[in-house]
Amino acid sequence: MARAIRPDWIAVDWGTSNLRAWAMSHTGDILAEASSDQGMGKLTQDAFEPALLSLVEPWLSDKTPVVACGMVGSRQGWQEARYRTVPCTPCSGDTTRVDTHDPRLSVHLIAGLKQDKPADVMRGEESQIAGLLALNPIFDGVVCLPGTHTKWARISAGEVVSFQTFMTGELFACLSDYSVLRHSVTTEDWDDAAFSQAIDDALSKPESMAARLFSLRAESLLNDLPAASARARLSGLLLGAELAAARPYWLGQDIAIIGAKGLTNLYATALRQLGCAPTIPEAENLTLAGLATTYLSLKETSK
Amino acid sequence: MARAIRPDWIAVDWGTSNLRAWAMSHTGDILAEASSDQGMGKLTQDAFEPALLSLVEPWLSDKTPVVACGMVGSRQGWQEARYRTVPCTPCSGDTTRVDTHDPRLSVHLIAGLKQDKPADVMRGEESQIAGLLALNPIFDGVVCLPGTHTKWARISAGEVVSFQTFMTGELFACLSDYSVLRHSVTTEDWDDAAFSQAIDDALSKPESMAARLFSLRAESLLNDLPAASARARLSGLLLGAELAAARPYWLGQDIAIIGAKGLTNLYATALRQLGCAPTIPEAENLTLAGLATTYLSLKETSK
Structure with a gap:
């Protein structure tokens, strides 16, 4: 026994x-x-x-x-x-x-x-x-905690100095499950290049999100945009808009990303594209x- | 008979x-x-x-x-x-x-x-x-057609020159029905001042939408933000972000708004706040x- x-x-x-x-x-x-x-x-x-x-x-x-x-x-x-x-x-x-x-x-x-x-x-x-x-x-920098509601927190002298929450994950879930985009992202597959391009697009003109989102639908109707590209692009547009708004958090900072593996890797990929070198503790x-x-x-x- | x-x-x-x-x-x-x-x-x-x-x-x-x-x-x-x-x-x-x-x-x-x-x-x-x-x-200007997927169209010489679709209405529906914000917007009531302030906030920093959205939840948890204010603010944040991106459409143009009465009035209110004088045909x-x-x-x- x-x-x-x-x-x-x-x-x-x-x-x-x-x-x-x-x-x-x-x-x-x-x-x-x-x-x-x-x-x-x-x-x-x-x-x-x-x-x-x-x-x-x-x-x-x-x-x-x-x-x-x-x-x-x-x-x-x-x-x-x-x-x-x-x-x-x-x-x-x-x-x-x-x-x-x-x-x-x-x-x-x-x-x-x-x-x-x-x-x-x-x-x-x-x-x-x-x-x-x-x-x-002695960690001094920024912690990014990806999730349904991603948190960005500034850490200094052992304290949480300030933080900000983004509903990016929940936006992704709502749009892929309930909006017209559900017809266009019917896959678990992924397109790295589409994600990366969307990060750049969103950072260069973050206010255009609602228009770029519908573009995904139009591209799949008119140009047969593959579902994997649509899904990766949807993710990249939303995450890119978050990174545009969170720039004061990550720019020039030591960054630790803490969260579930898949989502953490997405954030790391995007942040590396922006010149950051995040660490990913377990x-x-x-x-x-x-x-x-x-x-x-x-x-x-x-x- | x-x-x-x-x-x-x-x-x-x-x-x-x-x-x-x-x-x-x-x-x-x-x-x-x-x-x-x-x-x-x-x-x-x-x-x-x-x-x-x-x-x-x-x-x-x-x-x-x-x-x-x-x-x-x-x-x-x-x-x-x-x-x-x-x-x-x-x-x-x-x-x-x-x-x-x-x-x-x-x-x-x-x-x-x-x-x-x-x-x-x-x-x-x-x-x-x-x-x-x-x-x-002889209409020459811009037509705004509010709806689940709002369209902005440039009209000149009897032709549609170009147009752009925004998923703003669908974002509002998804967020109020399915996201954590559903706990905070449980009303059909409305707060004009909160709407107007949110339009201004969104236009001044449109990329912050995903963070401002979560703020609505935090304000209702910490400061008992009334549901009518949360609902009007959610609408204003989303519409303000659309108007920021659609600026090339409406700035300095004759604008006709065509759509259902409630939504049309919201767009007209916001556009008047930005100095436009839209007409609203039936x-x-x-x-x-x-x-x-x-x-x-x-x-x-x-x-």
């Missing part, structure tokens, strides 16, 4: 689409991991505790600390966690305790970050930034290092 | 969402009209003829000419009608005959317009432009005048 897993604490990354959990030792080793598709977006408020238990119950003993980051702490989540205001360190011991039915759970939701002006919010990315700083305390390591930072702060506080 | 309606011809405006038909006398009088929600977007290819008959059957005698414009002639429509290439007159007698099962129908689909570079297409709007020129043959009159132009050309040709 397998030996029971008895973690000192449980790390949880709970986003809109997925739930991931790691059984952690006090020395930072991963004893076990589990994941499901029970993201925040699929759950009503009373479904969060069962969704968590379905993954971590085998690991539980008395009052096992669970430290969770991500959209689980949003207004549509399990319980709304606080926001801390930038400039500030990405994570502190500031968490929101959740009232659970199961007495073996002791769940802490990590505070998100907010910015007053321009108004902006992040949840989850703060833990990846904390992880980056835990592994590389995202999961950073998430765990960030969650560990909060766990250690909590332990300090409770001493 | 009501006298039977026996039109000389039937005018049809068949778009993505709606089907409208008018029983017309040879002198251009409307004898009857009918409409349904059987737009092209809801119909498979074999459903077009029944959808048309359900409206016009009471008017039919032997081989009644039906002249139709709009997405009915698109690749997803009843039958793909030709495109004529700009620069050209908006309408000619160039139509595509549809093979119908009912021998009383003689259906002609009006050719759309296309532009080779930048690639662009229109279907339906050409008939409204033809109507404008029928009623005002759209339905123009559609009918345009369809009549094609009907008369067909009659000439068949003599």
